[in-house]
Amino acid sequence: MTKILIIYTGGTIGMVNDPLTGALIPFDFKQIQQNVPELARLNYDLDVHSFDPILDSSNMDPEIWAELAGIITDTYATYDGFVILHGSDTMAYTASALSFMLKNLSKPVVLTGSQLPIGEIRTDAKENLITALEIAATKVNELAMIPEVCIYFDYQLFRGNRSIKYNSEKFEAFQSPNYPILAEAGVTLSFYSNYIHQHPVEPLVLQSEFNTNIGVLKMYPGITIKTVQAITRSSVDAIVMETFGSGNTTTAQWFVDSLQEALDAGKLIVDISQCQGGSVELGKYETSKKLQHMGIISGFDMTFEATITKLMYLMGQGLPYKEVAALMEVSLRGELSA
Numbered sequence: 188m189t190k191i192l193i194i195y196t197g198g199t200i201g202m203v204n205d206p207l208t209g210a211l212i213p214f215d216f217k218q219i220q221q222n223v224p225e226l227a228r229l230n231y232d233l234d235v236h237s238f239d240p241i242l243d244s245s246n247m248d249p250e251i252w253a254e255l256a257g258i259i260t261d262t263y264a265t266y267d268g269f270v271i272l273h274g275s276d277t278m279a280y281t282a283s284a285l286s287f288m289l290k291n292l293s294k295p296v297v298l299t300g301s302q303l304p305i306g307e308i309r310t311d312a313k314e315n316l317i318t319a320l321e322i323a324a325t326k327v328n329e330l331a332m333i334p335e336v337c338i339y340f341d342y343q344l345f346r347g348n349r350s351i352k353y354n355s356e357k358f359e360a361f362q363s364p365n366y367p368i369l370a371e372a373g374v375t376l377s378f379y380s381n382y383i384h385q386h387p388v389e390p391l392v393l394q395s396e397f398n399t400n401i402g403v404l405k406m407y408p409g410i411t412i413k414t415v416q417a418i419t420r421s422s423v424d425a426i427v428m429e430t431f432g433s434g435n436t437t438t439a440q441w442f443v444d445s446l447q448e449a450l451d452a453g454k455l456i457v458d459i460s461q462c463q464g465g466s467v468e469l470g471k472y473e474t475s476k477k478l479q480h481m482g483i484i485s486g487f488d489m490t491f492e493a494t495i496t497k498l499m500y501l502m503g504q505g506l507p508y509k510e511v512a513a514l515m516e517v518s519l520r521g522e523l524s525a
């Protein structure tokens with residue numbers, strides 16, 4: 188029988204109203220099971236690993252990502268697939284981080300959650316959970332259909348490191364602006380195998396060291412030298428710079444000098460766009476030519492979530508500056524199209 192491990196980290200899916208404050212707080216897995224009697228009718232052998240404490244995903248951090256990746260690695264041989272129940276707020280960060288941490292993954296790791304708690308009448312939790320389990324159990328020729336870290340939400344399956352949470356109210360909470368969906372749930376489950384990552388089965392490699400010493404510089408018209416230098420002159424090891432359009436910034440000399448000073452101090456600077464769709468193209472406009480010549484790294488069409496977790500992962504391996512810079516511009520787990 189297909190064996191699946193459900194890892195319950197928390198999130199709205201399992202939350203209940205705190206009678207004292209009225210706020211939603213995470214609750215234990217038992218009530219999820221009680222609310223989804225269908226779980227017992229699925230023809231899978233299900234085990235559950237519940238986090239303690241259970242979390243709202245805003246409290247996720249790299250230490251917990253390491254714990255999650257450790258559980259998957261330790262039980263990898265036992266299970267055919269993994270379903271992680273997780274709050275939607277930071278799900279795209281966790282999915283991106285896990286995709287980098289779990290090199291050579293050849294089994295499904297499907298993250299899901301919901302916008303309404305499982306105990307609510309109109310909940311989206313049941314469908315998300317049941318279909319995520321079905322996806323994790325699907326095989327072709329004895330091999331996993333989806334050997335990837337992915338997110339299943341509202342009838343669509345996304346590559347984890349391509350997804351963003353774009354809506355906090357709609358059931359359709361996620362999008363993958365720069366990569367097609369991997370599968371869709373209608374009357375049947377349709378898998379789009381051309382877009383699913385395929386690689387030879389090799390031993391899983393876990394890398395859970397992260398360097399989180401990263402700053403973020405979001406450009407806006409009117410940004411001051413003081414604000415820019417609060418980041419460029421800080422003690423961070425790398426900067427994710429969120430730029431305009433296809434990677435453009437102001438060409439003001441004070442700005443270029445501030446970036447140059449940061450580069451001279453050994454900081455990596457990665458340029459990603461504030462646009463969710465499309466790619467950075469350094470040199471396309473005059474306003475990014477300078478950046479290209481200075482050695483600013485192109486993040487191409489990566490999400491912010493993928494960019495920051497990839498930087499944490501690569502810098503966590505203690506690789507030399509040049510190697511991190513080169514690897515940021517190539518696809519390691521299908522996170523960018525360059």
Ligand code: ASP
Pocket residue numbers: 197198199200242243244245273274275276277300301302
């Ligand atoms: N605040 C919740 C969380 O991320 C939201 C959700 O689960 O959708 O844990």
